[in-house]
Amino acid sequence: MNKIINKSIKIAIVGATGLVGQSFLKVLEEFDLPIDEYKLFASKKNAGKIIKFLNKDYQINELTEKSFDEKFDFALFSAGSNISEKFAPIAASKNCIVIDNSSFWRMKKNIPLVIPQVNPQDLENHSNIISNPNCSTIQAACVLHPIHQKYKIKRIIFSTYQAVSGAGKSGYNDLKNGINSYVNNTEYKLEKFLYPIFNNCIPQIDDFLENNYTKEEQKMIDETKKILHEPNLAISATTVRVPVFNSHSESINIELSTEFKINDIKSLLDISPGVVVHDDPSKNKYPMAVDCSGKNEVFVGRIRRDFSIKNGLNLWVVSDNIRKGAATNAVEILAYLLTGNIYNKKTLLF
Amino acid sequence: MNKIINKSIKIAIVGATGLVGQSFLKVLEEFDLPIDEYKLFASKKNAGKIIKFLNKDYQINELTEKSFDEKFDFALFSAGSNISEKFAPIAASKNCIVIDNSSFWRMKKNIPLVIPQVNPQDLENHSNIISNPNCSTIQAACVLHPIHQKYKIKRIIFSTYQAVSGAGKSGYNDLKNGINSYVNNTEYKLEKFLYPIFNNCIPQIDDFLENNYTKEEQKMIDETKKILHEPNLAISATTVRVPVFNSHSESINIELSTEFKINDIKSLLDISPGVVVHDDPSKNKYPMAVDCSGKNEVFVGRIRRDFSIKNGLNLWVVSDNIRKGAATNAVEILAYLLTGNIYNKKTLLF
Numbered sequence: 001m002n003k004i005i006n007k008s009i010k011i012a013i014v015g016a017t018g019l020v021g022q023s024f025l026k027v028l029e030e031f032d033l034p035i036d037e038y039k040l041f042a043s044k045k046n047a048g049k050i051i052k053f054l055n056k057d058y059q060i061n062e063l064t065e066k067s068f069d070e071k072f073d074f075a076l077f078s079a080g081s082n083i084s085e086k087f088a089p090i091a092a093s094k095n096c097i098v099i100d101n102s103s104f105w106r107m108k109k110n111i112p113l114v115i116p117q118v119n120p121q122d123l124e125n126h127s128n129i130i131s132n133p134n135c136s137t138i139q140a141a142c143v144l145h146p147i148h149q150k151y152k153i154k155r156i157i158f159s160t161y162q163a164v165s166g167a168g169k170s171g172y173n174d175l176k177n178g179i180n181s182y183v184n185n186t187e188y189k190l191e192k193f194l195y196p197i198f199n200n201c202i203p204q205i206d207d208f209l210e211n212n213y214t215k216e217e218q219k220m221i222d223e224t225k226k227i228l229h230e231p232n233l234a235i236s237a238t239t240v241r242v243p244v245f246n247s248h249s250e251s252i253n254i255e256l257s258t259e260f261k262i263n264d265i266k267s268l269l270d271i272s273p274g275v276v277v278h279d280d281p282s283k284n285k286y287p288m289a290v291d292c293s294g295k296n297e298v299f300v301g302r303i304r305r306d307f308s309i310k311n312g313l314n315l316w317v318v319s320d321n322i323r324k325g326a327a328t329n330a331v332e333i334l335a336y337l338l339t340g341n342i343y344n345k346k347t348l349l350f
Numbered sequence: 351m352n353k354i355i356n357k358s359i360k361i362a363i364v365g366a367t368g369l370v371g372q373s374f375l376k377v378l379e380e381f382d383l384p385i386d387e388y389k390l391f392a393s394k395k396n397a398g399k400i401i402k403f404l405n406k407d408y409q410i411n412e413l414t415e416k417s418f419d420e421k422f423d424f425a426l427f428s429a430g431s432n433i434s435e436k437f438a439p440i441a442a443s444k445n446c447i448v449i450d451n452s453s454f455w456r457m458k459k460n461i462p463l464v465i466p467q468v469n470p471q472d473l474e475n476h477s478n479i480i481s482n483p484n485c486s487t488i489q490a491a492c493v494l495h496p497i498h499q500k501y502k503i504k505r506i507i508f509s510t511y512q513a514v515s516g517a518g519k520s521g522y523n524d525l526k527n528g529i530n531s532y533v534n535n536t537e538y539k540l541e542k543f544l545y546p547i548f549n550n551c552i553p554q555i556d557d558f559l560e561n562n563y564t565k566e567e568q569k570m571i572d573e574t575k576k577i578l579h580e581p582n583l584a585i586s587a588t589t590v591r592v593p594v595f596n597s598h599s600e601s602i603n604i605e606l607s608t609e610f611k612i613n614d615i616k617s618l619l620d621i622s623p624g625v626v627v628h629d630d631p632s633k634n635k636y637p638m639a640v641d642c643s644g645k646n647e648v649f650v651g652r653i654r655r656d657f658s659i660k661n662g663l664n665l666w667v668v669s670d671n672i673r674k675g676a677a678t679n680a681v682e683i684l685a686y687l688l689t690g691n692i693y694n695k696k697t698l699l700f
Contacts, residue, residue: 155658159509159601161551161590183533200640201511201592201599203652203666208631212654234658238601238666240511242551243593249551251509251588253603281558290550302553304562308505308584316553316588 008036009338012072012096014063014087015079016040016051019168020101023327024076025053027296033335041067042079065090072096074337076330092128097337099130099330103215106131106223113226116332116342117274118145123336130333135325136160136216136239136248137223142298142324143317144254146272147265148228151311152257158220158237161249162205163289166321167192167241174198175243193241202241214239247289248321256311265313266303273344274324279303287318291349295320296328299349358386359688362422362446364413364437365429366390366401369518370451373677374426375403377646383685391417392429415440422446424687426680442478447687449480449680453565456481456573463576466682466692467624468495473686480683485675486510486566486589486598487573492648492674493667494604496622497615498578501661502607508570508587511599512555513639516671517542517591524548525593543591552591564589597639598671606661615663616653623694624674629653637668641699645670646678649699 015021021042028035040051040058047062061067063083068075068091075091077084077100084102091098105111112122113131118141123130133141136158144153164171170192177188178198195202205216213221217237225233242249270277278287279301287299298319306312319325332343365371371392378385390401390408397412411417413433418425418441425441427434427450434452441448455461462472463481468491473480483491486508494503514521520541527538528548545552555566563571567587575583592599620627628637629651637649648669656662669675682693 157507157603157656157658159588159603161511161592179529180533183530194634195638196640199593199595200638201594202638203599203601203636204634208634211657212631212652236603236656236658236662236664238509238603238652238664240599240601242511243549244551245549249553249590251553251590251601253507253509253586253588281562284544284554284558286553288545288550288552290546302562302588306507306586307561308507308586312586314586314588318551 009073010037011035012039012075014041014077017042017046020078020326023322027327027331068094088129097128099333101132101326105129116336132330133223134219135321137220138325138329139298139317139319141227142274143300146268151260153254154257155234155255157253159251160239161242163244163246165246197243205239244289246293250317252315254313276346278349292318293320295347296323359423360387361385362389362425364391364427367392367396370428370676373672377677377681418444438479447478449683451482451676455479466686482680483573484569485671487570488675488679489648489667489669491577492624493650496618501610503604504607505584505605507603509601510589511592513594513596515596547593555589594639596643600667602665604663626696628699642668643670645697646673647697
């Protein structure tokens, strides 16, 4: 990948007031990329608001069909599928490279679906729209990719424990209001979920498809195959919302094609970019949502043999779904396009 | 099984002040069994307390080595493994049949480990100690047994979402205090768990074993094999504590030996004793912890084919871990020994 040099870089942030949009700004502040100018967009409702970013006041602009008449080098989108469907092609047609967090473009042909630590080579060819994968898929693929490279994965079974922040601010509010209602014995109205998420596990994320899988489950299946370039990989998934504000956890059971030693798996993951092994049963160490929130890496623990099958392996994978599952990954794609570097910091939990 | 008739029946409840003990009393009130006399026991700390039960005041007695000098026909134990290890043999030696909720006797030879809807025949031979299985195992086995009978299960992969009530009152307090601390911004001390369970998922239940599985995971594996009389069944498990007060949820992936139709699985479970099918994706219907708490059945939904393997099946199983997972199952064993009847009510969720 040729990095872009000696050029003034201008970036549009679309959906700057949402949970992921706010995280775009935080991660951009931390990453300190060679970017010269930013412009922040959101819906009409939020236009005019002032947001502090990089020690400056930024005014939110309303996104319109004319927004991309102004020349941008890149746009980070996180404003839902409808906005991405309509505005990403407009931006792309004006030579702005869109890094899109919605699900709309992900499974389309010729749209790269990229995790820089996994398939950066897919960024070589694009038509100015690049898709950021689903949050649950990103954290799983970061861990599964190095294992697949070395041992060839035959089958994957996902069971997820997903935080409410994945459903945006209204999902976050449903848990917060449920908690307050429990303590203060007051009524509240659900904003996002079909059922109370406080004190509950909801085995439905997004709508049901005809095959009785949810869209979230199908995304994990389809996107993992696309990212790993394995259209025939055997994958099943059950995705569940749990009463946790932020960071998704995943119980992942895999079957490998070749024999392995547990310590080799640990060593392999230990040197894998963006992955942190946090696994010591003798000290009760394993990744947990509360510890992973606010961090950019994918954390893995409970690495142990599944004795029920030859070459079986169990993993417990936790990551901040708003960061690595969305904003961080998008900014890492941007960073890779700008600098050619892949993020490989290893933040230890404790 | 011969039912006991024309005899005055006297029952001891050991651990009457704990979460499960309290539930023994509630379930006994509901079941209206032919029992003539009760005596309630707990530790010295709680002796002398008065508990309302069957519209009468019962005083709690301190459990001592002499408690079973008095003649009891049955004793329901739920006071931890140490108490069961010491006192169950004393009671048994005095011809009192112990139904024990602790894990201490479960895997011992010649100790029946029984779910009345699954393996009542194992009650034919006992030496006055009968074990109640682990909560996570009971709800899974109720659903897996009829499937196994018809299609022969080859392999099971469990991922659990377990409520804090499974860790007793102190586990319950950890979640409650965590919630209050969040709302009121106050400090609190954990009573039970190693880490905060509020706003978190903890992938450790009970201590770690040498194979890096937790005792809870190994219980699910070993007890399921014993209950289904399949010592070589391939099973793996990941057990996780979630911030839910009551009712365990389980994502269960199984591989069957023979072909099946999804509708046949649903019909089969629909007529299985103690199991309620609650499964209609078109109406967003599936069992959830908040709905199953306080009910005696095991609820199953999200019944769908796992397309990643031949004869693969995914299930979502929810049940009140203090009721069917502990107290209800124990009282059902007692009911079966007293009356020869197996509980087969079907409470619909909504």
